[in-house]
Structures are given as C-alpha cells and as structure tokens.
Amino acid sequence: MTIAPSSNQTADENAGTVTFLPHQLDALYSKSKFLVLTGGAGSGKSFVALEKCIACASIYHDATIVIVRKTRESLVSSVGIQLENILERDPNVVHQKSKNRFYFKKTGSYIILAGLKDDRQRSALLSIGKKGSVDLIWVEEATQLSGDDLKLLLSRLRGKAMGFRQLMVTTNPGSPQHYIYRYIIANDKVRDKTVIHSRADMNPHIPEDYVEWLRSQDPSSTFYKRYWLGEWVAAEGAVYPQWTPDIHICDPFEIPEWWIVMRAVDYGFRSPASVLWAAINPLSGDIYIFQELYQTELTANDLAPLINHHTKHEITSTVTDRDPAANQILNENGIPTDEPDKDKLGNIDRVKKYLDNAIKRHRDGNLKPYEHPALYVFNNSLIAEDEKLVAKKHPLRLADEMLAYEWEPPKEGKETIADKPKDEYDHAEDALGYLLAHIEAGGLVGFGAMDILDDIWD
Numbered sequence: 148m149t150i151a152p153s154s155n156q157t158a159d160e161n162a163g164t165v166t167f168l169p170h171q172l173d174a175l176y177s178k179s180k181f182l183v184l185t186g187g188a189g190s191g192k193s194f195v196a197l198e199k200c201i202a203c204a205s206i207y208h209d210a211t212i213v214i215v216r217k218t219r220e221s222l223v224s225s226v227g228i229q230l231e232n233i234l235e236r237d238p239n240v241v242h243q244k245s246k247n248r249f250y251f252k253k254t255g256s257y258i259i260l261a262g263l264k265d266d267r268q269r270s271a272l273l274s275i276g277k278k279g280s281v282d283l284i285w286v287e288e289a290t291q292l293s294g295d296d297l298k299l300l301l302s303r304l305r306g307k308a309m310g311f312r313q314l315m316v317t318t319n320p321g322s323p324q325h326y327i328y329r330y331i332i333a334n335d336k337v338r339d340k341t342v343i344h345s346r347a348d349m350n351p352h353i354p355e356d357y358v359e360w361l362r363s364q365d366p367s368s369t370f371y372k373r374y375w376l377g378e379w380v381a382a383e384g385a386v387y388p389q390w391t392p393d394i395h396i397c398d399p400f401e402i403p404e405w406w407i408v409m410r411a412v413d414y415g416f417r418s419p420a421s422v423l424w425a426a427i428n429p430l431s432g433d434i435y436i437f438q439e440l441y442q443t444e445l446t447a448n449d450l451a452p453l454i455n456h457h458t459k460h461e462i463t464s465t466v467t468d469r470d471p472a473a474n475q476i477l478n479e480n481g482i483p484t485d486e487p488d489k490d491k492l493g494n495i496d497r498v499k500k501y502l503d504n505a506i507k508r509h510r511d512g513n514l515k516p517y518e519h520p521a522l523y524v525f526n527n528s529l530i531a532e533d534e535k536l537v538a539k540k541h542p543l544r545l546a547d548e549m550l551a552y553e554w555e556p557p558k559e560g561k562e563t564i565a566d567k568p569k570d571e572y573d574h575a576e577d578a579l580g581y582l583l584a585h586i587e588a589g590g591l592v593g594f595g596a597m598d599i600l601d602d603i604w605d
C-alpha cells in the first residue's frame with residue numbers, strides 16, 4: 148500500500164534524496180487511525196514522521212496537518228527549524244512564520260505547528276483547520292502530553308482531504324502506566340492502529356559512538372531498557388514511583404499576592420544547575436513549582452543575574468547547596484541565602500509525603516488540604532530547554548528527573564534496600580529537598596494553627 152502513486156517521488160522532490168529504512172516505510176504507508184512510533188533513542192522515528200507530514204502536504208489537496216509538542220516554543224526550535232531547512236528552497240512552499248505554519252501552494256495544504264502549554268496555545272489549536280477539522284496530527288515526544296491533551300487532539304481529527312485520518316505519535320518508551328501504553332499500545336479494543344518498534348541499531352544514519360554509548364549503559368537501568376531496548380518498563384528502582392504526571396503536573400495560574408514565594412538552588416556546571424521558584428499557599432501549605440531554570444555550564448557568576456532577572460515576586464528566602472564561594476557570589480548580587488538540612492534520605496521522604504498527599508486528595512475530594520499539603524509543578528515551569536541536555540536525551544527539568552531518579556541497585560548478594568539514590572538526575576531533586584527541609588524546619592507555614600480554618604474548607 149502506498150500513500151499515493153507518486154508518494155516517494157513527491158517526498159523526494161521536497162526533501163532531496165531520501166532513502167527510508169524498512170521500519171520507516173511501514174510508518175510512511177500506514178493509514179491507521181493511530182500510528183505509534185516507539186522505541187529506542189535515535190532510531191529514526193521523528194525523521195520519518197516529519198517526512199510523512201511533508202509528503203502528505205505535497206500530495207493531498209486542502210489537507211490540514213498539525214504537528215504538536217507540549218509547548219509550541221520547543222516545537223518551533225526543534226521540528227520547526229528542520230522544516231525550514233528542508234523547505235526553504237522549495238518555491239512551492241511559503242513559510243508564514245508569524246502564524247507558525249507552512250503553506251503548500253500547489254496543493255493548498257498546510258503544515259501547522261502547535262502546542263498545548265496553556266489556554267492560549269490550546270485555543271489556538273482548537274481554531275486550526277478548514278471548518279475546524281484536521282487530517283493528520285503528529286505528536287512529537289508524546290509522553291509529555293496528558294490523556295486530556297490527547298482527547299482534545301482526537302476531537303480535531305475530522306478532516307476529509309486525504310481519505311484517511313491519522314494521529315501519529317512518536318515517543319521514547321515511558322512507564323507502562325502511561326496512557327499511551329495502556330490506552331493505545333496495549334489496548335486490544337483499539338483495533339485501527341499500527342505500532343512500530345525500532346531501535347538505534349536499525350538506523351545506520353546515527354554515529355556509531357552514540358549507539359555504543361547507549362549499548363554500554365547499565366543493563367539493569369530503566370534508561371537502558373527504555374532508550375536502548377525501547378521497552379515500556381516501570382522504573383523499578385524509581386525513587387519516586389508515586390510521581391504521576393496527570394496529577395502532579397498542573398496548568399499554570401496567576402500566583403496570588405498573599406502567597407509565599409521561595410527559591411531553591413542546586414549548583415552545577417557539567418551537570419545542570421537547578422533553580423526552582425516555589426509558591427506556597429499559606430492556608431493549605433500546598434507548594435507549586437511555578438518556574439525553573441535547568442541548565443549546564445553556568446557558574447555562580449552567571450547564575451546570580453539570571454536568578455534576579457527571572458524573579459518577579461517578592462522572595463521570602465532562597466535556599467541553596469552548601470557551597471560558601473558560590474553562596475557568597477549570590478549574596479553579593481542581592482540574593483541572601485539559607486542553607487537547610489542536606490539529609491538526602493530525609494528530604495526524599497519529605498518529597499514523597501507531598502507527592503502522596505496530592506494523590507490522596509485527587510482520590511478523595513473530602514480530605515482537608517491543610518492536613519495533606521501537596522506538591523505540584525506548573526506544566527510550563529521550564530524557562531528554556533538546554534540544547535546540550537536535549538541532544539543527550541537527559542532530563543530537561545524537575546518533572547523529567549522525577550521519572551529518571553533511581554536508587555543504586557543492590558550490591559551482589561545483598562538484600563535490596565533503598566538506602567542510596569544514584570548520583571545522577573538529582574539536581575532539581577536536591578533543590579526540591581532543600582526547599583521542603585527549609586519549610587519544615589522554619590515552620591514557614593503554620594500548619595498547627597490551621598485548625599481554626601476548618602470552617603473555611605468545610
């Protein structure tokens with residue numbers, strides 16, 4: 148089956164000479180309602196998804212093709228740039244930059260870049276397409292989207308231009324609890340689907356040393372299983388198995404003026420420095436990480452002005468790592484610092500309690516918030532992605548670390564006891580630990596005095 152008689156030719160005209168790999172041809176020709184390209188890193192999933200979008204826009208008349216990532220900004224700076232490079236010399240394609248779309252003159256079709264970060268991006272997406280309908284949607288890095296995001300996308304998929312409609316997702320594997328796995332990949336009730344698994348060693352176009360690097364990872368690690376083998380496995384050694392993106396990641400909102408705002412800093416240079424901006428509701432004790440910086444190669448001298456530049460609220464305290472030289476630089480830049488308890492295990496327990504509370508309250512709406520203070524992260528918290536970390540497929544923010552942070556595996560012949568986390572992917576985690584340790588030690592939020600507020604919540 149082919150997309151159209153001239154499909155390969157048309158794709159080639161636009162993209163130079165492209166030779167697709169066998170698993171990519173399957174993706175190119177699939178007309179299933181759901182097309183899931185999953186597998187290890189670097190296996191050529193995004194490449195073929197992009198080529199398919201271009202091929203369809205070149206072949207089909209009046210088609211609306213939408214490419215989606217959680218935030219439109221991250222999409223524009225990744226796929227958007229690739230599209231520009233491929234299409235810039237094509238006289239038949241007009242890049243309407245301010246509208247984040249590419250217009251194909253010969254066919255009248257569009258490729259549109261969209262995001263789901265906030266209400267603005269969501270309503271822009273809802274207004275896309277001729278009579279509000281879309282023919283092909285490609286979701287890049289699909290594990291970042293929530294189940295509700297996916298439902299919203301499916302509701303747009305009503306186009307008639309191509310003779311088939313498709314939701315195509317590209318994703319590295321995540322937890323088998325993830326809705327993409329549960330509701331699409333492993334769900335027999337969804338019949339009209341094609342799932343294509345691929346691995347880096349099926350793609351001769353990536354550097355051999357990258358394949359070797361993936362292959363040489365610790366075979367017991369979740370990273371190895373997901374990014375090399377391409378398997379949807381639970382993070383068995385996960386420090387925070389209770390982390391649930393659908394519950395703990397929330398839509399952004401305006402921070403009320405009377406809330407407490409704090410910052411937490413974990414220094415780094417080769418590994419990322421992490422700065423968290425946290426807003427605390429003094430009535431409930433709920434903590435919202437509303438902004439974060441997560442970036443490599445920043446000294447304290449770089450960090451201080453960045454912290455000041457991105458701070459728009461009055462700050463009650465800034466908790467940091469125990470690093471006198473770095474702290475002094477922050478102090479000299481108008482950032483007084485506090486050093487809370489660095490007890491890693493104690494801080495992990497504190498984070499767990501806040502995560503558990505969010506889940507309990509999600510399940511039981513009658514629980515009193517101030518008796519179960521919870522932790523949430525804004526879905527648009529990250530100021531900007533660090534390209535170096537993107538290239539290495541490392542965590543880009545706190546929410547990613549929550550999935551990647553693991554316990555050290557047990558020593559040969561010893562019982563499994565979770566007593567030491569691995570020394571990686573713990574940067575935002577450490578900052579979060581300092582934050583909670585400080586809140587508890589300082590009694591910043593007077594939970595004890597809250598009994599009188601029973602009435603308010605009842």
Ligand SMILES: Nc1ncnc2c1ncn2[C@@H]1O[C@H](COP(=O)(O)OP(=O)(O)O)[C@@H](O)[C@H]1O
Pocket residue numbers: 165166167168171187188189190191192193194195317350352353
């Ligand atoms: N058929 C192909 N021809 C040329 N280069 C390819 C082809 N397929 C993939 N690549 C290249 O291989 C690299 C990894 O592919 P990518 O699609 O980014 O992998 P994934 O999305 O699975 O992580 C990219 O640099 C991409 O350009």
Ligand SMILES: [Mg+2]
Pocket residue numbers: 192193194317
């Ligand atoms: Mg990719």
